[in-house]
Structures are given as structure tokens and as C-alpha cells.
Amino acid sequence: MSDTATHATHMAPPHEARASTADWIAVAAGGLGALMATLDISITNSALPQIQGEIGATGTEGTWISTGYLMSEIVMIPLAAWLTRVFGVRNFLLANSALFVAFSMMCGWSNSLGMMIAGRIGQGFTGGAMIPTGQTIIRTRLPLSQLPVGMTVFGLIVLLGPLLGPVVGGWLAENIGWKWCFFINLPVSIALVTLLVVGLKPDRPHWEAFLKADWPGIAGLAIGLSSLTVVLEEGQRERWFESQMIVTLTGVSLAGMALIALSQFTAKRPILRLSLMRNPRYASVIIIVTAVGAGIYGISYLLPQFLSLVAGYNALQSGSIMLFSGLPAFLMMPILPRLLGKVDFRMLVVSGLLLFTLSCMLDISLTAQSVGHDFMASQLIRGAAQVLAMMPLNQASMAAVAREDSADAAGLYNMARNLGGSMGLAIIGTLIERRETFHAAVLREAVSANSLIGQERIATSAAGWYERTGDMAYSQMRALGQFAEQIQQQAMVMTFSETFWLLGIALALCVPLALLLKKPQPGATGSSAGH
Incomplete structure (x- = not known):
């Protein structure tokens, strides 16, 4: 029997009819960890303008505050199963909880873009581990008859976390300060650590799983998925393959995928079980x-x-x-x-x-x-x-x-x-972007200078501005600008x-x-x- 099978059997005895109190505490710990991780995916979205102003980042640079989290999270999620086997569930989650708080504090104390991105990458790594590990705890600690309850609660957490994030982040930024988007993780993590200590029994590391790991697959996963996430998140802003960065990262991503594919045939237990x-x-x-x-x-x-x-x-x-x-x-x-x-x-x-x-x-x-x-x-x-x-x-x-x-x-x-x-x-x-440009061009062509309806709309608008300003040249300019904005708005709505x-x-x-x-x-x- 494999280490994983042995561990799963230890966590959920086959003859146990109902989950114990310790099992439910462990399930609560898994759910709380997943809530914290999913909430932090989007909690910075509403507070992004304040954060950018505080650390001196432009709008384009500020997108890396979210991209850094997603990039590292998506790499950690498939690594979590292997790391759980190596360190044991309890040790792994306790370490992740402590590190998540440390990286959260780093984000809250950040005074530069580099420090903020480093903190968010750390948050993504440690938070990403909590989602699949929480799901595994529920699957292995609850008997089949009670599994629907556990999985329902877990599923609701994963769904509601990203929805609550912008609201919680916006409220904190407006009423207390953007730093509390990160500092709020401290009391949550204290509660999480308490639940983990009570609900999970100590388990010993299995260092042989570390030594015999699928290292080519791990390397491919790290460089392939992280590069792919950056390409997907930043591609549109960078004009896709017009950007040398996107071209380079696409090549790196393909190389990583090739390593993952190779590991499926060469590794005894591939890190990504395709x-x-x-x-x-x-x-x-x-x-x-x-x-x-x-x-x-x-x-x-x-x-x-x-x-x-x-x-x-x-x-x-x-x-x-x-x-x-x-x-x-x-x-x-x-x-x-x-x-x-x-x-x-x-x-x-x-x-x-x-x-x-x-x-x-x-x-x-x-x-x-x-x-x-x-x-x-x-x-x-x-x-x-x-x-x-x-x-x-x-x-x-x-x-x-x-x-x-x-x-x-x-x-x-x-x-x-x-x-x-x-x-x-x-x-x-x-x-x-492309359909909005297309619709705007079609609308402009339809209401060209030869359009009687267009001319009438501009003339009416200009007359209204002239009554307020008394300057016909200025009024016509404002009328044309207003008409162009209406065309762009209609193109946006159609898109x-x-x-x-x-x-x-x-x-x-x-x-x-x-x-x-x-x-x-x-x-x-x-x-x-x-x-």
C-alpha cells in the first residue's frame, strides 16, 4: 500500500460510521483555510487604487498585485498533494498558515511595488495549498453518508470567497485602510492554527517521498504554469505576441509543458497525475x-x-x-x-x-x-x-x-x-477590445457627416451648450465630443x-x-x- 493510501486509511477508518468531533474540527479547519485563500484572490481588487497610490505603482504595474497571487497559487495547487505526502497534513498546513500570515504582514507593510508583489507571490503559494488540502481532508475524514454536508460547505466557501473579496476589501479600504485587507488574515490564521492543532493528529514526514520526487515534472509545473498564467493575465495589456515578454514566456510555458509530458512516461509517480x-x-x-x-x-x-x-x-x-x-x-x-x-x-x-x-x-x-x-x-x-x-x-x-x-x-x-x-x-x-473597436467603427460609419440624424443630434447638443456658454466654437467641440462618447458607449454595450x-x-x-x-x-x- 502506498504512503497516500496508508495515510488516507489512517485519516478515515473504514469501519467508522459517523465522523467524530475531531473530524469535524479538521473539516472546519480545511474550510477556514480555503475561505482565507479564496477571499485573498480578489480582496485587493476594490482597494487597488489606494494600494497603487501608496506604493507608487502605475495602473499597468498594479495588475501584477493580482497576477502575482494567481501565478503562484496555480503552481502550488497541484503540488499540494505531493507536499502533503512529504510533510504530513498537519505539519504542512501549520507551516502554510504561519507563512501565509507572514506574507500578509509583508504586503500590509509594503512601501514599494517589488515588496508588494513578493508578498503576494508568497500569499499565492501558501494560500493555494489550502484549497485542495482542505478538500482532501473532507474527503478522507468524513464517511460517505456525511460527505455531502462537508463538500457542500466547502463548495459554498470556494464560491463565496471570490464574491465577498471585493466587498470586504472595498469596505476595509474605505473605512479603515487598505493595509487591513492583509492584516485581517492574522486573527483568521490564529483561529485556523487552533483548529488544526485540535483536529489533526501529529504525523511524521516521509522524506523518501521528497527524495524520490518527480523533479522534472515539478520544474515543468513551476515554470510552465506560472508562465502560462502571466501570458493569459497580461497578454491583452501587452498586445499579445507584439510583446517580446509574451513571446518569451510562451516559449518558457511550452518548455514547461514538455517537461510535464515527459514526466508522465519517466516518473514512477508523476507530480501531475494526468x-x-x-x-x-x-x-x-x-x-x-x-x-x-x-x-x-x-x-x-x-x-x-x-x-x-x-x-x-x-x-x-x-x-x-x-x-x-x-x-x-x-x-x-x-x-x-x-x-x-x-x-x-x-x-x-x-x-x-x-x-x-x-x-x-x-x-x-x-x-x-x-x-x-x-x-x-x-x-x-x-x-x-x-x-x-x-x-x-x-x-x-x-x-x-x-x-x-x-x-x-x-x-x-x-x-x-x-x-x-x-x-x-x-x-x-x-x-x-476587438469587438468594441469593430462596433465603434461601424457606428461611426453609420452616423457620418452625411447622416441627417447625426447632424441633427450634434446641432441640438451644440445649441444646448451655446445657451450655457455663449461660445459657438466651444459648443460645437463639446457636442462632437459628447457624440463620440455616446458612440463609444453604445459600442461597449453591444460588446x-x-x-x-x-x-x-x-x-x-x-x-x-x-x-x-x-x-x-x-x-x-x-x-x-x-x-
Whole structure:
């Protein structure tokens, strides 16, 4: 039996009918760690202007505050299973909690961009480990009968963390100070360490797993995924392959992927278990979660952008609209475990994907007068859709693999969700820029100087300005400028509508894959149940 299998057996005795108090404390620790990690992904978004002003960073440089976190997090997520085997779950999480606080304090005390980015990279490494490890704790500490409760709570945390981040960050920045976006992690980490000490038994390191590690795969993972994340996050701002940096990082990313592919054939136990993808049930989960990840991250980008650029909302106002999608999660919490235990996973995921598609289609009829309350219905439907799609996917990913493979499966699952988000944002960013330019050009051509409607609009506007200023040349200039802004705004609205439509179609195309999902059978154990 492998170290992982032995460890899993030790953590969840096969004859244990119900989880003990210590098991639930361990589960709470895993959930709290995941909440802290997911919250910190987006907590700086609302406070970014204040942070940039304090450390003297430009708008473009400030994007690295978020990119640094995502870059390191996506590398750590698939490494977590191996590091857990090496150091033991308790030792690994205790060390990560302490380091996460240290890097958070570093960010809060930063007075330069370099120091801030270094702190955020450290936060990403240590925070990224907490998400798959928390999922593994739930899978291995809870019996099958109680697994829906644990996975429901964990799934809600992963969904709500990114939604709460901008609101919490915006409130802290406005009322206390941006430094508290990072200092708030100190009391949370103290609580986390306490739960870990009480809920997890001491375990010894397995240094042979370190010495026999898949080092080519680890190197490929580190350079490949980190470079790919930077390419996806920064590509649009750098004009893609017009930038030497993007070209170089693309080459580095391909080299890293080649090392990962090589390790699949040469390593006894590859660091990234791509062999799990040979299981069609697990592969379907990964494809769906990648698409849903792109949808969730895409909406979290699209909606605030629309509210800011078109409706004139500030970050805190946009965040409050985003929170509407979290309301169904709270309302459904009492019935979710029962749904997951009794209803076919495939029906839940299909329902979630179709509702997600519907929510996107409700937003394709946007106008320049659309404001926050116009998104209320779509946000509520979207919130229910995310719950119905993501909750079963969490469990289906675990149900599709053997128990001893749960740590590797959790790492690949969470990596796919984040990578899907990065790819979605990259595609959406490129689409918005190019389609907005296209629509603006078409509109300008349609309302050229020969357009009677255009001339009438400009003349009316100029007359209004002339009444206020008495300067005809100035009034005509303001009228032309106002008309150009209206054209740009309409082009922007048309582009956002198209993007929502394409997101909806992409999610709808995943529906057939949901038919391949596998539901855990009550009372089944071991690999026979897919566990």
C-alpha cells in the first residue's frame, strides 16, 4: 500500500460510521483555510487604487498585485498533494498558515511595488495549498453518508470567497485602510492554527517521498504554469505576441509543458497525475469545471466592468450587486446536502449549466441605461446555477477516483478551475477590445457627416451648450465630443451583450458532458465505488 493510501486509511477508518468531533474540527479547519485563500484572490481588487497610490505603482504595474497571487497559487495547487505526502497534513498546513500570515504582514507593510508583489507571490503559494488540502481532508475524514454536508460547505466557501473579496476589501479600504485587507488574515490564521492543532493528529514526514520526487515534472509545473498564467493575465495589456515578454514566456510555458509530458512516461509517480484523465468520468468533470471556472471568473470581470464604465458605479456598489449571486447559496444551504444525497448528479449539473446559460442570455439585451437592479434577476439565477453546477462537480470529482487518488484529483480539479478562469479572462479581454473597436467603427460609419440624424443630434447638443456658454466654437467641440462618447458607449454595450451571449453558448455546450458524471453509491467503499 502506498504512503497516500496508508495515510488516507489512517485519516478515515473504514469501519467508522459517523465522523467524530475531531473530524469535524479538521473539516472546519480545511474550510477556514480555503475561505482565507479564496477571499485573498480578489480582496485587493476594490482597494487597488489606494494600494497603487501608496506604493507608487502605475495602473499597468498594479495588475501584477493580482497576477502575482494567481501565478503562484496555480503552481502550488497541484503540488499540494505531493507536499502533503512529504510533510504530513498537519505539519504542512501549520507551516502554510504561519507563512501565509507572514506574507500578509509583508504586503500590509509594503512601501514599494517589488515588496508588494513578493508578498503576494508568497500569499499565492501558501494560500493555494489550502484549497485542495482542505478538500482532501473532507474527503478522507468524513464517511460517505456525511460527505455531502462537508463538500457542500466547502463548495459554498470556494464560491463565496471570490464574491465577498471585493466587498470586504472595498469596505476595509474605505473605512479603515487598505493595509487591513492583509492584516485581517492574522486573527483568521490564529483561529485556523487552533483548529488544526485540535483536529489533526501529529504525523511524521516521509522524506523518501521528497527524495524520490518527480523533479522534472515539478520544474515543468513551476515554470510552465506560472508562465502560462502571466501570458493569459497580461497578454491583452501587452498586445499579445507584439510583446517580446509574451513571446518569451510562451516559449518558457511550452518548455514547461514538455517537461510535464515527459514526466508522465519517466516518473514512477508523476507530480501531475494526468493519467487520471483517462477516466472519462473524471475527465468530463475537469472539462466542465474548466468551462464553469471561465464562466464564473468571466462574469466576475464583465459585470463590474459594465457597472463601472456604463452605469458609473464605484467598486463597492459593483460588489454589492455581485453579492446577489451569493444569496441563493445561503438559501439553498439547508437542502443542498439532501439534494446531493438523493438527486442524480447529472440532473443537478445539467440544471446548473442550463440556468447559468439562461442567466447569461438575460443579460444580452443591455442598454446604455442599464443599472444595477437590471441585473438582479440574472444574478439570482446565476447564483442558483453556480450552486447546482459546482456542488455536484466537487463530489463527482472525488467519486470518479479511488480514495488514495483523492489528493491528486483535488489538485488537478482546483487547478483546472483556476486555469479555466484565467483562460476565460484572457479570451474575454481580447474579445471585448476587438469587438468594441469593430462596433465603434461601424457606428461611426453609420452616423457620418452625411447622416441627417447625426447632424441633427450634434446641432441640438451644440445649441444646448451655446445657451450655457455663449461660445459657438466651444459648443460645437463639446457636442462632437459628447457624440463620440455616446458612440463609444453604445459600442461597449453591444460588446458586453455579445460576450454574455458567447459565455452562455459555451456553458450550454458542456451539458452533454454532464451525462458522463458518476454519483457515489451509498455504502460503497474502496475503488469499487470509485473512491
